Amino acid sequence: MGRYVIRRLLQMVPVFIGTTLLIFVMVYGLGDPVAAMFGDRTPDPATAAQIRHDLHLNDPLWQQYLIYMQHIFKGDFGKASNGQPVTELLGTAFPVTLRLTIMAFVIEAVVGIALGLFAGLRRGRFFDTGVLAMTLLVVSIPTFVTGFVLQYLLGVKWGVVHPSVGEGAPFKDLFIPGLVLAGVSLAYVARLTRTSVAENSRADYLRTAVAKGLPRRRVITNHMLRNSLIPVVTFLGTDIGNLMAGALVTERIFNIHGVGYQIYQGIVHNNPPTVVGFVTVLVIIFLGANLLVDLLYAVLDPRIRYA
């Protein structure tokens, strides 16, 4: 067990190098950022040449990457296009996004599993159809619309909540954005749970548990749910990344200066340090989340073992 965890932690090293290199090449692929700095004006050749020189843009790509990595090991993640150190951006954006992710994750896990469980137990009945209809709704209506409508009705028209998230992103402001962000994933979680529950409701161990005379609630939570959760947990694990990095639309609607927004800024301004820094931290989080999921398999299903 311990060795397994250590092995997984060691695997982070090549992934770290692979990610930084890949993203570095991709941002490089966006093209020369200097022309855009001058707006709608043709760059002054002397100034542009000076900027290119100072950003090492004239060096070959592998050399730029080495220079970047050298700085990283000194703890210097470089600077965003407006001169702000990337470490500072990481320090402000990640806590905010983490809170939003926790909010969305809790909503999606709790509500999604509950909906899926009841739909699976009442297959083909009214409740089940209702969950199906909700799924269709969230799949076919863009996040932008749900976000905008909730913001307009609750924030502007009825004044129940603040329409935007205040500085520091307090949890009370994050409920609506969290709900919007959780929306589509909620549909996946509910349907995955439903199918799994429906499948397991005919399993032998359940019949045994019922025959043993266990109370219904215990049968459902201890036996049925626990065994139905593996696909759901896998999905939730992979979704942490989507929630953190893919929250751009939600972050824009609710004025959250989080990870998705900063990556977007980095891409728009063609700034490798910002994008590489953020994506690298994200990938480390995925690695952690996936390790957690793999360990959870063993908790949920004692038959699964890691050597």
Next chain:
Amino acid sequence: MPENTDSVILDSAAAATSGPALIADVDKRDKPRSLWNDAWYDLRRKPVFYISALVILFLIVIAIWPGLIATGDPLQCQLINSLNGPSSGHWFGYDQQGCDVYTRTVYGARASVEVGIFSTVGVAVLGAVLGGLSGYFGGWLDAILSRISDIFFGIPILLGGVVFLSAVKGGSVTTVSTFIILLGWPQLARIARGAVITAKEQDYVLAAKALGAGHGRVLLRHIAPNALAPVIVWSTIALGTFISLEATLSFLGVGLKPPAVSWGIDISSASEQIRNAPHMLLWPAGALSVTVLAFILLGDAVRDALDPKLR
């Protein structure tokens, strides 16, 4: 059909007890059915299967011959009609450019259904194969495949889209679908992997292995049917999100090249006008809903048919 030869082993064991006279009889009436034949037999008795298959067939027909139910031209737009509501002859109203929403919804089916089906099939096949292998064999294969998928997870769609699709000078359904497959497979691979890890510890798999079944046989006949459910469930919902994703890519200027018409593009431009002209959103979003519904129902029916526990 390799499945047929495989099934002979089990059936011959059963036949041995019932005597040689019966074998010929069984062969004539009802050839020994494989799991997949069984599933097909099952499916044919389900109304849900027929309804969803009919809807999908209808969508495909419309995608090929949109002119069958729409007489207008989706690119014939008079700005003077911008955002006008429904009127006679134009029951669904106009969009911001003054194009007829009904005509555009009908003509949008082709690109959307193509992107949806191509990407979903691609993601499902690639993800299920890679995820299945890495879950079944574990070890170094799992380590490599899983870490590669971790890196792919990290690529922001905006960055990947702009870099990849501008590099390949994209703009067609093929390039957009290829891109979606590239970024989409890791999540499905994780789900398939998880399902396979559970399935491979089940008694019937251990039993099959103990009986000397090879890897291919165990994976295809014993693990695949039992691990397929989450893959189907995920894919049917993903079909809808992929159709919307195409719009995001087009919105970023790297998706389908103008003057392409698709539900995704229309839904995204309708989103901006939601307070001024909600009718713009209704039809393309409705069409997307119906498509996803058809595929979810079809997926449920196929899954039920494949599930050995339901027999």
Next chain:
Amino acid sequence: MRGAKSAKWVVGAAVIALAATACSSSDDSGSKDKAKASSGSSDGIVRAWWGDPQNPLEPANTNEVQGGKVLDMIFMNLKEYDPKTGKANLEAADSITTTDQQNFTIKIKPDLKFSDGTPVTSSSFVDAWNYGALVTNKQLNAYFFADIDGYKAVHPSDDPGAKPTSKTMSGLKVVDDHTFTVKLAQKFSTWPDRLGYKAFAPLPKEFFDNHAAYLAKPIGDGPYMIASYTKGTSMKLVPNPNYTGPSKPKNKGVLLKVYTSDDTAYADLQSGQLDVLDTVPPADLPHVKSDLNGRYLNQPAGIIQTFSFPMYDPAWSKPGMEKVRQGISMAIDRKTITDKIFQGTRTPATDLTSPVLGAAGGYSATLAGDAVKYDPVKAKQLIQDGGGLPGGHMTLGYNADSPHKDWVDAVCNSINQVLGDNKACVGAPTGTFADFRNQITKGQMKQPFRSGWQMDYPLIDDFLSPLYATGGSSNDSKYTNKTVDNLINQANAEPDTSKAITLYQQAESQVIKDMPVVPLWYQNGEAGWSSKVSNVTENAFSVPVFTDITVN
């Protein structure tokens, strides 16, 4: 079972660690939050929308509106543009005199101080301008100093590898603490009117001595000073007690808030979380007046939008194609597009300048004449006479990271209607602005592409020389015509303003005839405001006049 148990333990520890980081981060950001949230319009402070500046806040390095907004508030230049008329008035300068249109003597008002208490002297200007011009300082607006004698020595521009031979421009000489002289490379009668541009702002000693500290909290001599600045989030400005100029703030300060999107800012404005918003999202324009009870302004600003033909490509520039280019211009129904797509926040263009110049400044409502009038029959005829679109169809390029798609599609639809071919013109998006600009500056565009111009200073010269003179800094279509060049040169040297303007307009007429660029519409400045503030106006650069805003 052992495996399962230890797995539980690891998972548990990880969850606790995750929760712990969440808590600690909530604590420190929470306390910051309280301090910031309390500043609002209740204490006399105006809360205004802001976009994150794209460059460090150095005057000669700021070439976009959001950074410029702050510089306007914290700096007083030698001259400042009147918010209503756009006229350049003396402010920090006592006098600017010349006898030969080439040598200028500038006297500064005595006793001017920066907000940190240090005096504003002649060296504050001379050092700042030398800093801005020196190529190794990489200032984006360096070319603004190009008219000064000795610029080539500090900014050798032709060869990218060349090193500067001097750190200071020989044309700038300090006479005493309050007097300095400027020698230009050649005669330029209206040069002093450029001095309102913020690249010409004075800089305090701290800028040179402790650059990092300066960038964290810039210091100026303007009506406001920066009280606090959180990069990427907000900036709080309060009145500068050392300011003695004419625009003393009528409020107790301004809080600039960075928003991720205009839509959010609009929602905040409606619900009273924001006081001034100077960019209303297009989709909200149909109902902005009712949403805000009329607290909305929409007035001309110094911005013109156009699209350019690649005049370096013979397919578009060979003789006879001018008819096609004119025909395309006449095939665009500007009135309907500005009404339906922009809800009247754009005005169909009638020349190549902007209404903010006024008739006396060179704007004309008739100069382009029929060339910009929608006339489907004549347009089709002209395009056919000229040999039709090259290859039978055209694309209109734009960058997709800004909202251009709607109007580009509308322009193409308009052209398609005229030609009776629904695929004659289609939009051609490019993913990023950087990529788009790279293709343009390298001359790789083979098809028309969107272009636009926001004035630096309210003079007709600024709308012509950079855009249509041969080799002009923003001549993206690479248009060249000797007649135009000669007329512009004559106008620059002409000391009489009205004569100069007549010459500029003759050049403009020639450009319209050649139509290397299709004028589309003038962009207006807009602003919406909350019921908590009054007296919201905008200057000719479509920036709110913050000093005049009062809090109710």
